[in-house]
Amino acid sequence: MFLSPGHTRTVAAAPVDSTAIRTEGLRKVYPRADGDLVAVESLELTVRQGEFFGLLGTNGAGKSTTIGMLTTLVTPTAGSAWVAGQEVTADPVGVKSRIGVVSQNNTLDGALTVVDNLAFRGRYFGMPASAARRRATELLEQFGLADKATARAHQLSGGQARRVMIGRALMHLPEVLFLDEPTAGVDPQARDDLWQIIKALHKDGQTVVLTTHYLDEAEALCQRLAVIDHGRLLASDTPEAIKASSGARTVITVRYDADAAPAAEAAHRIPGGPHDVAVDGPTVRVRTTRPDGVLAHLLRAGSAAGLTVRDAVTTPPSLQTAFLTLTGRDYKP
Known part of the structure; x- marks a missing residue:
């Protein structure tokens, strides 16, 4: 566990019925010469504040496209989505200021030091230089990476890079943290480390939305799941309820x-x-x-x-x- 003993976060407690994410008829179609590709079809989701919510499906099911629409990186073809109270197409800047995103690929600047990768993100969100440096140092300590602060990002292992990316996404205290396949391609020990970090963040009150194609990861981490296949929502409930209601x-x-x-x-x-x-x-x-x-x-x-x-x-x-x-x-x- 990488939380320091006295560490507390300033994520405000939310009413049980408050909503972090809501979608209505969300749809994404990619035009192609050989016929349109429907990546996501009529998606209806609700994620409560403080919840650990998972999008589960095989590769190509539509999980990353869904995350792309919720984080303003992909423009919906139809439907609506609200994240942290903002509609993603009407106020993309407002959405971006309220979310943190960790993508599947390593997007760290390899030429910068680890601490600068975090501090520069803080500056991007308007933090004073001293506050950004202080926040970056705290997060690296929290995630057990203080000894890597002055290393270049390209020198990190895969698991270390993912931890730094999560820290970077948390620099501005986002209301919703999106994790897109965060443990894909990492070794078992690094995967376990990431699980412990993510669990600790959620325990502190962070709303987390996770995409994964690992069944054990979905069961171990998520309070509720949406099972997506070929762009369609098949079920949305707790893992136990999905197993029971599907007649598994x-x-x-x-x-x-x-x-x-x-x-x-x-x-x-x-x-x-x-x-x-x-x-x-x-x-x-x-x-x-x-x-x-x-x-x-x-x-x-x-x-x-x-x-x-x-x-x-x-x-x-x-x-x-x-x-x-x-x-x-x-x-x-």
């Missing part, structure tokens, strides 16, 4: 050495059903609320059909199975 079930998957149709036929007769049985070449997948005995039945059915099992996996109800239930396909980041 245990999934038993068995892969044989040849076409699984004979075993799939037998799977329809498994006791405790009806079960949802799907076959795809050598693979049989059974989704069920009564998993006891299903795997054993599939193994016997395969053996009786002269098939050899190559792989067998039982997946309990999870965001993975919720996504499968919502979309009809596996979650593949």
Whole structure:
């Protein structure tokens, strides 16, 4: 944990029903010669102040486009969005002054020192030079990077650079912090460090909006989630509620050495059903609320059909199975 023992933030406590972000019919279409690409379609979201909210979806689902519209970097094709009380197209300057953004890519100035990367951002938002330098130093101490203050940004590791970028985004005490895939491409230890930093910021009252394609990250960090697929909102609630409302079930998957149709036929007769049985070449997948005995039945059915099992996996109800239930396909980041 990188918060210093006596550290406090000045993020004001907000009423439970206050709103940090709201969208109505938000849409983004990219014209193309071979047909328009609908990146986001009719998105309806609400994020409360002080909430840790996640946008979960595979690569290309529309998460980054959504963040782009909410942070004024992408112009919506239709619909409206309000961030920290400002409409993103009517008052983009007002929105920018109230948000902090950490992008997927390293956007630090590699030729500047680490402390200057932060201090210059503070100056950009109107902070006096001495106040900006003091704030930058405090943030580097908070994030365990005081010893890197005079290093050039290009000398940092991937995880260190992400921590500096988060610190830079917090220089002007934003009302909403946007994190776009903050742990993508970092090593496991750096990922854990970033998780601890982000959790501590949220505990201090910071509203956080996170995009991620990591299911475990979404479950570990987010109070509520929006599951997005092909630009459309599939579900929005707490992780537990999404799993429950989607009818997420245990999934038993068995892969044989040849076409699984004979075993799939037998799977329809498994006791405790009806079960949802799907076959795809050598693979049989059974989704069920009564998993006891299903795997054993599939193994016997395969053996009786002269098939050899190559792989067998039982997946309990999870965001993975919720996504499968919502979309009809596996979650593949």
